[in-house]
Amino acid sequence: MVRLVFLCIVLFTVECTAANPVPKPDYLQVIAQAACSGVIGAESxxxxxxxxxxxxxxxxxxxxxxxxxxxxxxxxxTSSRRPNVFCFDAFQLHFIRTSEMDYTKTYHYQRVQGCSWRANHCGPNYCCCRTPY
Incomplete structure (x- = not known):
C-alpha cells in the first residue's frame, strides 16, 4: 500500500512539472496597453x-x-476587416529599480508629438495604434 501511494505522488509531480508554465506578462506592455486604452476616451x-x-x-x-x-x-x-490602422498617441515607459523601491516612469507624448517623433531617437517606446470600430 505504501508503494502505491508513493507511485501516485511521483506521477502527479511529473505531470505538474511536465506542463508548460504560464507565461509571465510583460508588465510594460500591459501598462502601455492600459495607457493607450485610457486616452482614447469614449470612442469605439x-x-x-x-x-x-x-x-x-x-x-x-x-x-x-x-x-x-x-x-x-x-x-x-479584429472580427472583420477594418479599413486601416493609424497612430493616435504614444508613450515612453521605463521600469526603474532602486535599492529602495521599484517603479515605472511614464511620459505621455500625445498625438502630434508622439506619432511623428523622429526615428532612431529616444522618444516613445510604445505607439498607440487604432482602427475605427
Missing amino acids: AYIWAVPRDCSATGDGMTCEQVCQEHQSALLDQ
Missing part, C-alpha cells in the same frame, strides 16, 4: 500598444510608420 475602436525601438540603432520608424508596418497583423485580430 480596436486599440493596440505596439513596441517601438527608440534607440540610436533602432528600427528607423516613427510611431506612424510602426502602426502602418504592423497594420496587416493587427487587422487580422
Whole structure:
C-alpha cells in the first residue's frame, strides 16, 4: 500500500512539472496597453500598444510608420476587416529599480508629438495604434 501511494505522488509531480508554465506578462506592455486604452476616451475602436525601438540603432520608424508596418497583423485580430490602422498617441515607459523601491516612469507624448517623433531617437517606446470600430 505504501508503494502505491508513493507511485501516485511521483506521477502527479511529473505531470505538474511536465506542463508548460504560464507565461509571465510583460508588465510594460500591459501598462502601455492600459495607457493607450485610457486616452482614447469614449470612442469605439480596436486599440493596440505596439513596441517601438527608440534607440540610436533602432528600427528607423516613427510611431506612424510602426502602426502602418504592423497594420496587416493587427487587422487580422479584429472580427472583420477594418479599413486601416493609424497612430493616435504614444508613450515612453521605463521600469526603474532602486535599492529602495521599484517603479515605472511614464511620459505621455500625445498625438502630434508622439506619432511623428523622429526615428532612431529616444522618444516613445510604445505607439498607440487604432482602427475605427
